[in-house]
Ligand code: PEP
């Protein structure tokens with residue numbers, strides 16, 4: 120829908136608009152109101168070049184798109200009936216839980232194996248473990264490829280699938296060759312379109328699941344969903360959207376908690392939402408409330424950092440990781456809240 124700056128356009132201006140939309144196979148339909156005339160674009164109005172050409176005209180205020188910019192991620196797409204199955208569950212049918220260490224310590228693999236057992240005992244479905252780490256400080260521990268073997272060994276020991284972040288194509292190949300079941304795209308890479316494309320292409324013919332974190336500075340909801348569309352457009356629709364807090368942080372929290380965008384994401388997209396409360400608030404003591412808020416907002420799952428002995432962890436773990444008691448309490452209470460809220464929705468509907 121084209122909204123001009125003035126109430127009526129001249130014949131020359133209408134002719135110019137007609138010509139532009141015509142170049143893109145569309146037609147112009149004036150909608151004449153008592154005070155103002157606006158113009159519908161008949162045809163596929165999603166071409167960004169067409170919209171930019173129209174918005175570049177000095178007599179045009181803006182173009183509002185009615186069609187969704189996402190062909191596949193839109194909740195009205197055929198993919199809306201797609202179910203993601205991993206770790207013995209169908210995501211969205213029960214509270215889905217990813218948990219484990221921020222960072223695997225290659226010098227102390229025992230901690231990771233114990234953490235993995237703890238996640239399983241607490242009722243988690245996927246074990247997370249950072250192999251390669253995006254660190255703000257170039258001198259901090261950057262991860263170690265040796266941790267990939269530790270991650271896969273934890274999967275064998277527990278029988279649970281594993282999740283790890285990849286930041287480039289080499290890591291992507293190594294992770295897939297090793298059999299990593301879930302690939303995490305971190306907040307720093309959520310807008311790295313060439314990486315998104317590489318991941319989409321590499322997993323197109325597989326069952327691999329992608330956990331796409333929300334970018335640190337992502338603004339509009341559409342930007343997040345469009346990043347997911349990059350991956351899904353290659354053919355594998357196993358994608359989870361993961362709000363994890365944005366910058367600038369709320370004073371006292373590591374980031375600005377954003378679990379409240381869950382219903383907004385769900386209004387636009389069918390993709391399950393798995394909230395990461397750990398990176399959102401950044402301290403283990405604040406994680407339980409954030410996790411419950413996420414479930415109350417309708418999240419399908421949680422991705423939480425947890426460690427069998429947080430003070431012995433590396434990376435974010437000493438500060439953020441849940442200890443065994445907190446993890447199992449959150450999962451237990453989270454399931455109760457899930458049943459309460461999902462039950463309430465059914466009763467009202
Ligand atoms: C992580 O999961 O440990 C991590 C670095 O996440 P994010 O990309 O959300 O910062």
Ligand code: MN
Nearest residue numbers: 221424434435
């Ligand atoms: Mn972390």
